[in-house]
Amino acid sequence: MTVVWNKVKLLLVDLDNTLCDSFHTLSKPQWTFVEKKLREKGWDDCADKMNENFGSQGFLKTLKSCGIEEYKIRYAIRQYDKADISKLELFHDAHHIMDLDIPTILITRGEPSLQKRKIKHLGIKKHFEEIVIVDTFGNKGEEFEKIRKKKGLKASEILVIGDRMEEEIAQGKRLGYPVVLVRRPGWPVKHIKLKPDISVRTLKTIARHLKR
Ligand SMILES: [Mg+2]
Numbered sequence: 001m002t003v004v005w006n007k008v009k010l011l012l013v014d015l016d017n018t019l020c021d022s023f024h025t026l027s028k029p030q031w032t033f034v035e036k037k038l039r040e041k042g043w044d045d046c047a048d049k050m051n052e053n054f055g056s057q058g059f060l061k062t063l064k065s066c067g068i069e070e071y072k073i074r075y076a077i078r079q080y081d082k083a084d085i086s087k088l089e090l091f092h093d094a095h096h097i098m099d100l101d102i103p104t105i106l107i108t109r110g111e112p113s114l115q116k117r118k119i120k121h122l123g124i125k126k127h128f129e130e131i132v133i134v135d136t137f138g139n140k141g142e143e144f145e146k147i148r149k150k151k152g153l154k155a156s157e158i159l160v161i162g163d164r165m166e167e168e169i170a171q172g173k174r175l176g177y178p179v180v181l182v183r184r185p186g187w188p189v190k191h192i193k194l195k196p197d198i199s200v201r202t203l204k205t206i207a208r209h210l211k212r
Contacts (some may be wrong), residue, residue: 003178003197005209007157008102012144012172014162014167014207015108015115018203019094020122023055023187030083031059037079038072044074045084057190077136081111085121091184096207098127107165109134109167122172141171161206165190175199 004120016022031054032172038047049066056062059080063073098104106128113131119125132147148158155176162168163182172179173194179194182190182203200206 001156001176001178001197003159003180003209004156007211008159008178008210009153009157010147010151010159010161011097011100011102011104012107012147012168012177013097013104014164014168015106015118016110017163017184017187018182019097019106019124020088020090020118022088022186023078023184026083026085026088026118027055027059029087030080033083034059034076034079038076041075043072048078050076051069055188061166072149077111081114083114085114085118088118088121090122090124091203093203094124097203098124100207100210101208103129105130105132105147107134107140107168108146109136109138109140110171111136139171141169141175144172144175144177159206159210161203163189164185165192165194165196169196170194 013019031050035047035051046068050062053062053066060077063076097169104127112133112135119131124132132143134143144160148155156178158177160168160172160177160179161182163184165181169179169181170192179196181199183199183201
């Protein structure tokens with residue numbers, strides 16, 4: 001699908017690693033904290049497996065793919081969600097998207113209390129028409145459809161912007177939404193069969209297209 005920029009009536013924008021640099025300013029200290037907590041429990045095998053796979057995919061997916069038991073995963077997530085977020089920073093190009101004159105909804109997946117703390121810390125609430133937090137175990141695609149129906153829009157009128165191929169990009173694409181992948185330095189892109197309609201290295205590129 002080609003993105004018809006002048007038809008876009010709504011943006012659905014991801015938070016972590018799209019608008020803010022969660023990988024460098026939050027994830028690393030967060031994983032180190034969880035590792036310490038797992039070792040305190042005597043679960044060194046989990047801590048080792050987790051470390052070996054740092055950065056290859058998200059936290060939850062990593063724990064699941066390591067074959068760690070469900071109750072240990074739940075414990076790890078509880079620790080993860082306690083993390084100090086004071087160092088979390090917006091990317092320099094975030095305002096190019098947030099300041100556009102197009103209705104924008106922030107849609108982020110994670111533990112709601114943690115995501116809320118991040119949004120408050122970044123001070124970005126005012127830039128969005130709505131903020132949707134999908135639970136850690138939830139699915140963004142279902143929320144995309146709820147929003148689309150509520151707004152009475154066609155899929156082609158909504159632009160999905162995010163960094164995760166296997167998540168918002170794949171789910172948006174399957175539902176027929178135009179999707180833009182944002183590639184961030186040091187943050188690996190997982191390759192899957194589906195391709196984004198466009199891949200950019202800065203949100204400025206998207207903003208430039210949308211301003212025309
Ligand atoms: Mg993300």
